[in-house]
Each structure stands twice: as structure tokens, then as C-alpha cells.
Amino acid sequence: MKQEIKSELTRQLIIDKAFVLFYKNGFHAISVDKVMKETKLTKGAFYHHFKDKKELGLAVISDRIQSRVYDNMILPLLEVGDPFSIxxxxxxxxxxxxxIEEKQSGCPINNLINEISDSEVAYQLALKKIIEEWKLALIQLLEKAKTNNLIASEVNTSSVAVFLISAFEGVRGIRKLYNNDVVLEDYLLAVERYIDLLR
Amino acid sequence: MKQEIKSELTRQLIIDKAFVLFYKNGFHAISVDKVMKETKLTKGAFYHHFKDKKELGLAVISDRIQSRVYDNMILPLLEVGDPFSIxxxxxxxxxxxxxIEEKQSGCPINNLINEISDSEVAYQLALKKIIEEWKLALIQLLEKAKTNNLIASEVNTSSVAVFLISAFEGVRGIRKLYNNDVVLEDYLLAVERYIDLLR
DNA sequence: ACTAAAACATTACAATTGGTATGTTATTAT
DNA sequence: ATAATAACATACCAATTGTAATGTTTTAGT
Structure with missing residues (x-):
């Protein structure tokens, strides 16, 4: 029982350090060695907990990235209240x-999506799952607003959802190129206006 | 004179092959060896034409990616005609x-932006230059439309430009996760509506 | 024709990569 | 208390990485 906890703890430690390193430097730029140097453990520990580097990558996605998106981008959508302010x-x-870090390093999902090649199916599926969940929550919110006659019936909710997600992920990438927030402020102005025009 | 041409030709060959490989697999996933195997030349040739891998990366950006964006995304903006249809x-x-390739592999700029870490300044500058050029052309088009009273004066053209670019780059990333075009169609519906609402 | 330089090829190399084999130590069930 | 197993550490491996040194061949100016 106590062993189980310690095991899970080191597993999470590895995932934790890996997430930060992957996020900041990219998946391919970070080796297993570098991750383990950060944990102050050894490679032996790594390959005891993970089959290979790929398994670590997938664990980072499902254990860290997914929850990040869920907490920050999905959960708020499910609350009751004015859909526009939500x-x-x-x-x-x-x-x-x-x-500053989140501005400089961009979006963890977006980074991975664009780094991972089209051949690495397992990663794509894991990332797709997150995007789909996010999109669905958005559609539900928009459909509810539609039912309450808050937005026009001709609005295609799926389309709006995709557009919002795309623009969000897009700026987070673009922002990485700058060392100021001008581009973010431009984005903010435009989305706010876009959301208002849904009414 | 003839030598000069041949030299430039092989240089372009290397850049060409590198672009395709980087585009499909990511910059870090492709080694100098793999690039040169594709050109059927050797490493000696590579290091005769390029200082290091970084110089190749920058050459790919300025010699291939920049012109791609210019031809496809900027030049059309400069033509005369209805700004909305443009x-x-x-x-x-x-x-x-x-x-299909362009759908599966995403956007070359976006791929690089999100793969390259925040520490690699040279790449950021090269990529930023492209985005800035694109953004400027968009602003000019929108300002002209404003002058002609085609769009409302309260529209922030810089903001619209950033929003359009972001959404475009965003979907190109998201699309990589799917093997169908649903997400692209959703995006198209939304941008068309967004552009129409600028009137 | 001859020489210098450019365009490449060959070989070598240290460092790093992902991964394995084989240890040792701690924990647990009996 | 002991045996088994889990949690690590150590040492090793072949392959690949980016790069340098040193070749050879082609081209160009004289």
C-alpha cells in the first residue's frame, strides 16, 4: 500500500518534469536522460515505470495536458450563467x-500538435480526444444559448466552436514570436467583438 | 559563372529536400544525414554549403516558407478588387x-513556430518577419476598405488581421488530428460569416 | 597546360540518443 | 525471519547525432 503510493509519486514526478521540459523545449528536443536528470533519479527508474519514451509522451498528454485543458477551458463552460460572459x-x-512563461512557451497542446508528425497516430488520437471534448462542451453551451433565444438560430454552433478554438490556439502560437503582448491584445479585441456579434 | 550556377543549384536542392522533410516530420526529427540521403549527396557537400544545421533551418524559412506565404497569402491581398472576396x-x-499533404502536415510556419523553443531567437525573428509582412498586407487591405466606406470605421484593422491569421493557423494545426475535413468546413463557415460581418 | 580554388566525397569522432542487462536496496506478504 | 517482488541504481550497448579534418575531383582563370 505504501509502496504503491511511492511508486505513483515518482511516476508523477517523472511526468511532471517531462511536461515542463517538453512544454518549454519541444518533445523531440528533450531526451529521457534530460528528464531523469531533472528528477534526480536514474534511467533505471524511468524504464521501470515506463515502457519507452512514447509511453511517457502519452502519459504527459493524458495526465497533465488533458487536465489543464479541462480545468481551464472546459469546466468554466459547464457552469450556469450568461453564455457570453462565460x-x-x-x-x-x-x-x-x-x-510570462505561458505566453512565451505557447500552448502545450498546440506545440505538440504541430511538432508531432502525421505518422505518429497514438499522439494524434490522444490530442484529438482533448480537442473533441473541448469542442463538445462549447457546442453544448452554444446550443443551450440557442434554446434560450440568446443567439440566432441560424448560427452553426459547431462552426463557432471550431473557430474559437482555432483562433485561440493560433494566437498562442503567434505570440511566441514576440516579446510583447500587442498581438494578444489585438486578438482579445477581435474575439470579444466576435462573441458579442453572436447575439 | 557555370560553377556559380551549379553551386546554387545544389544549395537549392538541399533546401528543397530539407523543407519537405522538415515540413512532414518536424525540424528536430530530421537529421542532416537524412536530408543528404534524400539529395543523394554527402555530408561533405552539406558542410560546404552550410555552416551548420541552424543555417539550413533559417535558409528553409527565408527561401521556401517565406515565398510560400508571400505567393499564397500576401500577393492576392495586394490585387485590386472587392476586399471581401479577396x-x-x-x-x-x-x-x-x-x-491531402497540406491538410495532413499542417502549416509549415505554424509547425516551426510551435516546435521551436522560446530560446531559439534566430528562428523566431525569421518567422516573425513573415507574420509581420502578412499582417501588414492585411491591415493595408482593410484600411483601404475603410477609406472606401466598405467596412465600419470603428473596426480595428490590426485586430481583425491578427484574428484572421490566428484562426487560419489554428485550424491548420487542429486539422492534423483528423483524417477528414469536417473541422476545415466548420472553420470555413465561420470565417466566411466573420468576413461578411465586417461590412 | 597549369594552378588555384571550388565542389564535393570519405573518414573519423566525441557526444548523445533510446533502450537493455544486471545489479542492489527497500518493501511486502507469508 | 524469510522469500519474493517492487523500486530503483549502475553499467553497458549499438545507433544516430552534429561537426571537423582530410581527402579527391571538377571547374575557372591565367
Whole structure:
């Protein structure tokens, strides 16, 4: 019982350090050695807990990235309240509260999506699952708003969801190129206007 | 004189093969060896033409990626005509005409932006230059439309430009996760509507 | 024709890569 | 208390990485 906990703890430690390193430097740029140097453990420990580097990558996605998106981008969508201010919370306030690190390093999902080649199916499926969950939550919110006659019936909710997610992921990439927030502020102005025009 | 041409030809050959490989697999996933195997030349040839791998990466950006963006996304913006249909040409028609490869492999700029870590300044500058050029052309188009009273004066053109670019780059990433075009169609519906609402 | 330089090829190399084999130590069930 | 197993550490491996040194061949100016 105690062993089980310690095992899970080191597993999480490895995933933790890996997430940060992958996030900041990219998946391919970080070796197992570098991850384990950060944990102050050895390679032996790594291959005891993980089959290979791929398994670590998938664990980072499902154990860290997924929950990040769920907590920050999905959960707020499920709360009761004005759908427009909820949307602004998720797609605007979230960005305003970003740390310097989160601005410089971009979005963990987006980084991975664009780094991973089209041949690495397992990663794609894991990442797709997150995006799909996010998209679905958005559609539900928008459909509810539609039912309550808050947005026009001709609005294609799936389309709006994809557009919002795309723009969000897009700026987070673009922002990485700058060392100021001008581009984020431009984005914010545009999304806010876009969300208002849904009414 | 003839030698000069041949030299430039092999240089371009290396850049060509590198671009395709980087595009499909990612920059870090492709070694100098793999690039040169594709050119059927040797490493000696490579290091005769390039200082290091980094120089190749920068050459790919400025010699291939930049012109790609210029031809497809910037030049059409400079033509005379209805700004709204021009915008749709660039942000909609272009996507509709994508090859399967261009759908699966995403956007070359976006791939690089999100793969390259925040520490690799040279790459960032090269990529930023492209985005800035694109953004500027968009702003000019929108400002002209504003002058002609085609779009409302309260529209922030810089903001719209950033939003359009972000959404475009965003979907190209998201699309990589799927093996169908649903997400692209959703995006298209939304941008078209967004562009129309600029009037 | 001859020489210098450019365009490449060959070989070598230390460092790093992902991964394995084989240890040792701690924990647990009996 | 002991035997088994889990949690690691150590040492090793072949392959690949980016790069340098040193070749050879082609081209160009004289």
C-alpha cells in the first residue's frame, strides 16, 4: 500500500518534469536522460515505470495536458450563467491571466500538435480526444444559448466552436514570436467583438 | 559563372529536400544525414554549403516558407478588387484547394513556430518577419476598405488581421488530428460569416 | 597546360540518443 | 525471519547525432 503510493509519486514526478521540459523545449528536443536528470533519479527508474519514451509522451498528454485543458477551458463552460460572459472568461480572461512563461512557451497542446508528425497516430488520437471534448462542451453551451433565444438560430454552433478554438490556439502560437503582448491584445479585441456579434 | 550556377543549384536542392522533410516530420526529427540521403549527396557537400544545421533551418524559412506565404497569402491581398472576396480567396479558397499533404502536415510556419523553443531567437525573428509582412498586407487591405466606406470605421484593422491569421493557423494545426475535413468546413463557415460581418 | 580554388566525397569522432542487462536496496506478504 | 517482488541504481550497448579534418575531383582563370 505504501509502496504503491511511492511508486505513483515518482511516476508523477517523472511526468511532471517531462511536461515542463517538453512544454518549454519541444518533445523531440528533450531526451529521457534530460528528464531523469531533472528528477534526480536514474534511467533505471524511468524504464521501470515506463515502457519507452512514447509511453511517457502519452502519459504527459493524458495526465497533465488533458487536465489543464479541462480545468481551464472546459469546466468554466459547464457552469450556469450568461453564455457570453462565460465565453469571454474562457477565451479572454484566461489569456489576460497568463504567466510570462505561458505566453512565451505557447500552448502545450498546440506545440505538440504541430511538432508531432502525421505518422505518429497514438499522439494524434490522444490530442484529438482533448480537442473533441473541448469542442463538445462549447457546442453544448452554444446550443443551450440557442434554446434560450440568446443567439440566432441560424448560427452553426459547431462552426463557432471550431473557430474559437482555432483562433485561440493560433494566437498562442503567434505570440511566441514576440516579446510583447500587442498581438494578444489585438486578438482579445477581435474575439470579444466576435462573441458579442453572436447575439 | 557555370560553377556559380551549379553551386546554387545544389544549395537549392538541399533546401528543397530539407523543407519537405522538415515540413512532414518536424525540424528536430530530421537529421542532416537524412536530408543528404534524400539529395543523394554527402555530408561533405552539406558542410560546404552550410555552416551548420541552424543555417539550413533559417535558409528553409527565408527561401521556401517565406515565398510560400508571400505567393499564397500576401500577393492576392495586394490585387485590386472587392476586399471581401479577396479575403475569402485567401482565407477560404486557399484552404479548399489544399492537397491531402497540406491538410495532413499542417502549416509549415505554424509547425516551426510551435516546435521551436522560446530560446531559439534566430528562428523566431525569421518567422516573425513573415507574420509581420502578412499582417501588414492585411491591415493595408482593410484600411483601404475603410477609406472606401466598405467596412465600419470603428473596426480595428490590426485586430481583425491578427484574428484572421490566428484562426487560419489554428485550424491548420487542429486539422492534423483528423483524417477528414469536417473541422476545415466548420472553420470555413465561420470565417466566411466573420468576413461578411465586417461590412 | 597549369594552378588555384571550388565542389564535393570519405573518414573519423566525441557526444548523445533510446533502450537493455544486471545489479542492489527497500518493501511486502507469508 | 524469510522469500519474493517492487523500486530503483549502475553499467553497458549499438545507433544516430552534429561537426571537423582530410581527402579527391571538377571547374575557372591565367
Amino acid at each position: 465565453l469571454k472568461t474562457v477565451f479572454c480572461e484566461r489569456i489576460k491571466n497568463f504567466s | 479575403l475569402k480567396t485567401v482565407f477560404c479558397e486557399r484552404i479548399k484547394n489544399f492537397s
